[in-house]
Amino acid sequence: xxxxxxxxxxxxxxxxxxxxxxxxxxxxxxxxxxxxxxxxxxxxxxxxxxxxxxxxxxxxxxxxxxxxxxxxxxxxxxxxxxxxxxxxxxxxxxxxxxxxxxxxxxxxxxxxxxxxxxxxxxxxxxxxxxxxxxxxxxxxxxxxxxxxxxxxxxxxxxxxxxxxxxxxxxxxxxxxxxxxxxxxxxxxxxxxxxxxxxxxxxxxxxxxxxxxxxxxxxxxxxxxxxxxxxxxxxxxxxxxxxxxxxxxxxxxxxxxxxxxxxxxxxxxxxxxxxxxxxxxxxxxxxxxxxxxxxxxxxxxxxxxxxxxxxxxxxxxxxxxxxxxxxxxxxxxxxxxxxxxxxxxxxxxxxxxxxxxxxxxxxxxxxxxxxxxxxxxxxxxxxxxxxxxxxxxxxxxxxxxxxxxxxxxxxxxxxxxxxxxxxxxxxxxxxxxxxxxxxxxxxxxxxxxxxxxxxxxxxxxxxxxxxxxxxxxxxxxxxxxxxxxxxxxxxxxx
Ligand SMILES: Cc1cc2nc3c(=O)[nH]c(=O)nc-3n(C[C@H](O)[C@H](O)[C@H](O)COP(=O)(O)OP(=O)(O)OC[C@H]3O[C@@H](n4cnc5c(N)ncnc54)[C@H](O)[C@@H]3O)c2cc1C
Numbered sequence: 029x030x031x032x033x034x035x036x037x038x039x040x041x042x043x044x045x046x047x048x049x050x051x052x053x054x055x056x057x058x059x060x061x062x063x064x065x066x067x068x069x070x071x072x073x074x075x076x077x078x079x080x081x082x083x084x085x086x087x088x089x090x091x092x093x094x095x096x097x098x099x100x101x102x103x104x105x106x107x108x109x110x111x112x113x114x115x116x117x118x119x120x121x122x123x124x125x126x127x128x129x130x131x132x133x134x135x136x137x138x139x140x141x142x143x144x145x146x147x148x149x150x151x152x153x154x155x156x157x158x159x160x161x162x163x164x165x166x167x168x169x170x171x172x173x174x175x176x177x178x179x180x181x182x183x184x185x186x187x188x189x190x191x192x193x194x195x196x197x198x199x200x201x202x203x204x205x206x207x208x209x210x211x212x213x214x215x216x217x218x219x220x221x222x223x224x225x226x227x228x229x230x231x232x233x234x235x236x237x238x239x240x241x242x243x244x245x246x247x248x249x250x251x252x253x254x255x256x257x258x259x260x261x262x263x264x265x266x267x268x269x270x271x272x273x274x275x276x277x278x279x280x281x282x283x284x285x286x287x288x289x290x291x292x293x294x295x296x297x298x299x300x301x302x303x304x305x306x307x308x309x310x311x312x313x314x315x316x317x318x319x320x321x322x323x324x325x326x327x328x329x330x331x332x333x334x335x336x337x338x339x340x341x342x343x344x345x346x347x348x349x350x351x352x353x354x355x356x357x358x359x360x361x362x363x364x365x366x367x368x369x370x371x372x373x374x375x376x377x378x379x380x381x382x383x384x385x386x387x388x389x390x391x392x393x394x395x396x397x398x399x400x401x402x403x404x405x406x407x408x409x410x411x412x413x414x415x416x417x418x419x420x421x422x423x424x425x426x427x428x429x430x431x432x433x434x435x436x437x438x439x440x441x442x443x444x445x446x447x448x449x450x451x452x453x454x455x456x457x458x459x460x461x462x463x464x465x466x467x468x469x470x471x472x473x474x475x476x477x478x479x480x481x482x483x484x485x486x487x488x489x490x491x492x493x494x495x496x497x498x499x500x501x502x503x504x505x506x507x508x509x510x511x512x513x514x515x516x517x518x519x520x521x
Pocket of ligand 1: 084085129130131132133134135136137140141152172173193194195196199200201202203204205206207208209210211212213259260261262264265266267378476477478512515
């Protein structure tokens, strides 16, 4: 077990111990086979590389690094170049019974790439080609390791866009975005990744390659590609994807309003979504976040609602007019385009707070969702309960992805542990409080970050009996339980 010497095990260490999973060293013969497949220069076994690949962007991994605590390390990292090499790597590892952990950009925030039982990380970033841009059919075919930013640049050169802009745009890969069911900042118009994915090519656990058919729509049984959306590498490795794209928008217009409180803002969004119009961005911030991010635009204690309309000029004008009428009817104050411009400019700027982790600061975000009838109560319950945890400094929220039936809540918390030793437990205490409050208030425990290692323990409460369907599928596809152990289902083997 990975444990700091002479101290009681932390929650993370207990989780690892609970997963069990005997760790077998990587046989030199297997490592040799990997080198033969991808070339020795594309197999890393040195301490520096294994330390870097031991973590993703999960705050607990960052906390442990800041506090000098160990993380489980993979035995090797391989970087295949194409689907054939991925298939050969998977075949060799599966036969040798070595755990296989697919790795994209490592921007996942829930420990989904941690090598909890050792094994080999398969980094897909060399699969980075755009294979086809079809303007007539409005599709793009690309390899799964391409960064979202590079895919979008290629589309932009062709006058197109996928419309998928997660904040991690510069570092996340297409395969990672598919595997975590991600959402981009413009999702209210373009949809989430599941609305964009038309077909996948994937390497199954034993090394077999499958491809699904790209079509406008099909009535041909359950949709096989959907198995890979959110599977987090547990059912295979996505090597290629065909996605829906759109003509680059003709016009973009931001607009913002001030509303009296969060409930009024939620109701405005609900009414706008009912009209059938789809502003690209709708963001409602609670008073704390409004003051933090839009101090010079919004009155103290009020909430800001930011819209971005884009697409065909006439449609943009219509959306802006309908939203203005809806906001006016709700007594909202028109703040003009400036706050929206400010958001567009700063939307990918990340706060430097994690640097203070080595002083006991604990910070993270969590994203949940609910239907309109529950979301107001979900917000109140979660934020109030979280604020009740000893050590918490703030818990605030915004809504950033809306639907006809409901919306998400993106909650940020900041806490200060009395000493470094208790920072990890404080983190877990806040998360437990938040997830329990979410389930109690009828929310869904994850909107777009996925499950990973950290959220797996709430999967039974989230899905109930239905989780058995996924467990059986996993066992059927991966009978040896080697694909990304411990993730999504919280099981090893
Ligand atoms: C600052 C910051 C901002 C973020 N903003 C957003 C946001 O706006 N929206 C959002 O949705 N997320 C966001 N995220 C979370 C993260 O970027 C996403 O979860 C992203 O989808 C992960 O992609 P990745 O390529 O980095 O995957 P990784 O972190 O490398 O992997 C994530 C999971 O996918 C699996 N995986 C990766 N590639 C493949 C593949 N080809 N085949 C099978 N499995 C694979 C891994 O095994 C792992 O389980 C943010 C993260 C950070 C750090």
